[in-house]
Amino acid sequence: MTEIEACIKTVRTPYRRLFVFPSRIVAQGWLRQSLSLLGVRTVPGQLCLSWDEFKKRCFQCAPCAHRTPISEPLRLLFAHSVVQRNARQAAEGRALFCNLIPPAYAQDGAVFVQWLARILPQLGSWQRRVESHCMPPKDAVSRNTFDGRDARAYAQSAEAQDLQTLKAHYEQFLRAHALFEPSWDTPQFCAQGNTYVIVYPQLMQDFAEYAPVLQEAARATAGVLTFLPVPPFRQDTPLCCFSNVREEITAVALQVERLLRTGTPVSQIAVSVANLEELQPYVEREFRLRDIEPEVRAGFCLGAHPAGRMFSQLREFVRSHGTLKSVRALLLNPHIRWADPQGAQAVVQYGLQQACIRSWKQSGTYCNVWLQAFALHCERTEQERQHQQRAQRFFLTLLRFARALVEARSFVRMQKAYGAFRAACLLPASAHTSGAEEEIASSAFASCSAGEDDAVMARCVCVLQELAALERRFAHVVPPDPYSFFVQQLAQQMYVPVRAGVGLAIFPYRVAAAAPFLHHFVINVSHEASSVRYQRGTFLRADVRAAFGFEDEDVTEAFLSAYATAQTVYFSCSVQAFSGVQRPNRFFSNVHPPVSPTLTGRASQTPSPADCASETGDAVPQYPAVPYEEDALQAEQDLYAQGAPVPSSLYKTQQERLRKAASLIPAAGRSYIRDSFAQALPPLTAVLHARHFHHAAVKVSQTDLNLFFRCPAAWFLERVLDVAPLSRRPRLVDPRVLGVFSHVVLERLYNRIACEDECFFSAHMERYRLWTQEAIEQVFSERAVHAGPLVWALRAALSARIRHMVEFVLQFDAQRLDGWRVVRTEKAFEFTDTQCFYTGLVDRISCSPDARSLAVLDYKTGALPALSDYTDCEKKGRLSDFQIPMYVYLLEQAGYTVTHAFFLDVRKRDFKVIVSNGQVDVGAKRGVDTVQFQAVMQRFEQSVAVFSKAVRQECFAKAPYVTWLECASCRFAPVCRTSYVVRGAS
Structure with a gap:
């Protein structure tokens, strides 16, 4: 029996002896435990109090009659007003502060607001200690490293003067508004006719501030206060050390599962986790995998919750003038239930299509990229027009009400603006029970925890209401940017959700120390994560803090001892955490490897009984062993990896995965990866004939051939089924826009050359450059509207880029094709x-002056095919590129004889020679002559026959020459799923 249990058993009616515990969690636990200890069915709720409840009940500040305590938000508002006043006076050369806020940063003083607000409650204790040390030696109440002379010198320092100035302004503000700072005044203790047992005062962070008053009350009235200190920590308590934190979490989950299977109620088991912020998702996942529902009893900041994050996302949306990043973050937040979820989705899709990446500044005014895109009216079909109208309607509504909310100049106006925003843009909470529930649940924007989302949003609105109430009384301290202040408040305001209490309780470290659980697991007890130090006067330098008695208090051992008072406690840590290597807590001398099997299924060395005994010979709690066979997850892994026996039982999560996998396994039948359809699917045959047949002939293009002979399965997915990857990362300007625009400009330029000059003459270069500029202007006026608002906004830069591309083509012709006649541009050939x-479609055909040579030129903005793609066809057994062979074949059928073929890379200003008879000077570059190219043409004709046969037989099986590397890098790899890696082997 522990000391706490013994004390509670001495309580008798009418229950005038009350117990004070460090936290509310511990107090509630002992309140429930007191029922069984006292053998009664009911006890007063005040029998077990938390330290905070005790302070509210028993401490009064007599000098503060007719005054109210100041709140934390009001402290922040005061700090804002002081920083603004300091900025105004600094601009006049008479700043309030010269040390707390350096004059060079006075105009950017908003960054100091939070820090100054934290200093305000500590100024009373600081002044008392400074005055105490400045007294003559005979009157001094305390001494440290400062003597009176040093203390008086410090009191005249810039830091002390600034703190005195801050305190003076704060006192003036408090007096003017009938407020008081509770931490400044000496409280008076009032027992209210009860006696109190203060349990483990070492764990209470601010106990030292109240200790003198409590000790004086205990001396004045015998028995009114009893202090129950934390017992000494037994350093021989075993600490189980795992190799990594994942193994530690898994082992703890297995132990909890074992306890539940043996009949231990889940309410009697608790898990405390040091550094819960980092480990929480892993802990929750591990327990849920094993059908144990965790309940995390931890608070979080309202602004950090996805639902509460809406307010900061609205600010980013408005102040960034609608960047695509901010729009996506806001509209794709699944915890925000939009009134029109399809409209929200339409806005995101429209922004991706039109590349509405960010707005721009023009003549000192921002041009909103979304408004510019809507004004272009670039929709071609009725469906696109309806999609654009829905996106525009939703976006304009959102922008209007979001601006009114974010740009409101007071909290009262913000409150009204939020009401209008909620009515216009958000779905009411009552819709969860309405007919709209089914539509919301099926939407991609549905929330998986609607109840918690509503509670968080309601608490955020309460914070706004509190700020509006403060504004009505303290209007002169409202900050210039109230919305940002509100968002900062949400980032600091803690919210603890109400839990049902039916799952496994998981606490942050320290919160549940000394709670009366039957089994308590304490995870991650490393030196770094489990060390606890209470610090005071942190706004001062370390030497000043030590001199004035602001000493740090290390309570690590006290917390460990409080945890160890549980009936059975299991301490564990790991060598390798997610953040790096760590060491066990220094207060443990009995650190041993795990007794239970590790993740590899091998049991570690079990400590001997002597190792697990204390100095007095008593046995101490050990980490209990669990049979390896009970871990169904590990058994499943071994089944697949090592051929181990099938697990005797499965968790529900495993059963659900198996059922889902079974439902996804298709029935035995044809696979496009290996089989021919051979007209077995009439819809597929219909699609093929509609898209890839011209009457009874198979359509053949170089694009089809290139993709088909890279992989027939990829051709089937892209060209028949229209499968395409979904891109969520639009570029500032789509590279295809430059390609299309440059091709159109070159077409119009060379058409004009053909009409007016007939031949290309290098002597007319200036004229050609003028025609180029005219063509660029025409193309932008005609086509930029369809390429998105940023293309029109960047037309000057893009025009210069296109001129640069065209100039390369002109220089190429001037050096190599001077005097050649322009025969065709962008000519479509069919046969x-x-x-x-x-x-x-041939980009350009030019003919030599003597009509003996004909050149085919193709403009490229991407990678150029290599000459080896054609010449190595015999070695590879196939062609790697079909563009030039297709052009040569089509021109031959049209009566032309091609003697030269060039690729021009207009972006990199380079060219490749594929076919050349030597008449054109190509420098060091070399191609093949027309005779050598005949072998390529023969392979081309054979390839066309293979392609035609495959399309007619509807056979798109993966070719044997497709390598694993090609499959792994293919964009259709997630669809085909024909390449895998298992332990390094393909």
């Missing part, structure tokens, strides 16, 4: 034989 319908 039909008995089996195939050939088609291709």
Whole structure:
């Protein structure tokens, strides 16, 4: 029996002896435990109090009659007003502060507001200690390293003067508004006719501030106060040390599962986690995998919750003028239930299509990229027009009400603006029980925890209401940017959700120390994560703090001892955490490896009984062993990896995964990866004939051939089924825009050359440059509207880029094709034989002055095919590129004889020679002549026959020459799923 249990058993009616515990969690636990200890069915709720409740009940500040205590938000508002006043006076050369806020940073003093607000409650204790040390030696009440002379010198320092100034302004503010700072005044203790047992006062962070008053009350009235200190910590308490934190969490979950299976109620088990912020998702996942529902009893900041994050996202949306990043973060937040979720989705899709990445500043005014995009009216079909109208309607509504909220100049106006925003943009909470529930649940924007979301949003609104109430009384301290102040408040305001109490209780470290659980697991007890130090006067330098008696208090051992008072406690830590290597807590001398099997299924060395005994010979709690066979997750892993026996039982999560996997396994049948459809699917045959046949002939283009001979399965997915990856990362300007625009400009330029000059003459270069500029202006006026608002905004830069590309083509012609006649530009050629319908679009055809040579030129803005893609066809057994062979074949059928073929990389200002008879000077570059190119043409004709046969037989099986590396890098790899890596082998 522990000391706490013994004390509670001495209580008798009418229950005038009350117990004070460090936290509310511990107090509630002992209140429930007192029922069984006292053998009664009911006890007063005040029998067990938390330290904070005790302070509210028993401490009074007599000098503060007719005054109210100041709140934390009001402290922040005061700090804001002081910083603003300091900025105004600093601009006049008479700043309030010269040390707390350096004059160079006075105009940016908002960064000091939070820090100054934290200093205010400590100024009373600081002044008392400074005055005490400045007294003559005979009257001094305390001494440290400062003597009176040093203390008086410090009192005249810039830091002390600034703190005195801050305190004076704060006192003036408190008096003017009938307020008081509770931490400044000496409280008076009032027992209210009860006696109190203060349990483990070492764990109470501010106990030292109240200790003198409590000790004086205990001396004045015998028995009114009893202090129950934390017992000494037994350093031989075993600490189980795992190799890594994942193994530690898994082992703890297995132990909890074992206890539950043996009949231990879940209410009698608790898990405390040091550094819970980092480990929480891993702890919750591990327990849920094993069908144990965790209940995290920890608070969080309202602004950190996804639902509460809406307010900061609204601020970013408005003040960034609607960047695509801010719009996506806001509209794709699943914890915000929009009134029109399809409209929100339409806005995101429209922004991706039109590349509404960010707005821009023009003539000192921001041009909103979304408004510019809506004004372009670039929709071509009725469906696109309806999609644009829905996106525009939702966006304009959101922008209007979000601006009114974010740009409100007072909290009262913000409150009204939020009401209008909620009515216009958000779904009412009552819709959860309305007919709209089904639509919301099926939406991608639905929240998986609507109840908690509503509670968080309601608490955020309460914070706004509190600020509006403060404004009505303290209007002169409202900050210039009230919305940002509100968002900062949400980032600091803690919210503890109400839990049902039916799951496994998981606490942050320290909160549940000394709670009366039957089994208590304390995880991650490393030196770094479990060390606890109470610090006071942190706004002062370390030497000043020590001199004035602001000493740090290390209570690490006290917390460990409080945890160890549980009936059975299990301490564990790990060598490797997610943040790096760590060491066990220094207060443990009995650190041993785990007794239970590790994740690899091998049991570690079990400590001997002597190792697990204390100095007095008593046995201490050990980490209990669990049979390896009970871990169904590890058994499943071994089944797949090592062929181990099938697990005797499975968790619900495993059963659900198996059922889902079974439902996804298709019935045995044809696979496009290995089989031919052969007209077995009439819809597929219909699609093929509609898209890839011209009457009875198979359509053949160089694009089809390139993709098909790279991988027939990829051709089937892209060209038949229209499968395409979904891109969520639009570029500032789509590279295809430059390609299309440059091709159109070159087409119009060379058409004009053909009409007016007939031949290209290098002597007319200036004229051609003028025509280029005219063509660029025409193209932008005609086509920029369809390319998104940023293309029009960046037209000057893009025009210069296109001129640069065209200049390269002009220079190429001036050096190599001077005097050549422009035969065709952007000419579509077609040819039909008995089996195939050939088609291709040639960028340009030029003819030599003597009409003996014909050159084909293709403009590229991407990678250029290599000459080896054609010449190595015999070695590879296939062609790697079909563009030039297709053009040569089509021109031959049209009566032309091609003697030269070039690729021009207009972006990198380079060119590749594929076919050349030597008449054109290509420098050091080399191609093949027309005779050598005949082998390529023969392979081309064979490839066309293979392609035509495959399309007719509907056979798109993956070719044997497709390598694993090609599969792994293919964009269709997630669809085909034909390449895997298992322990390094493919």
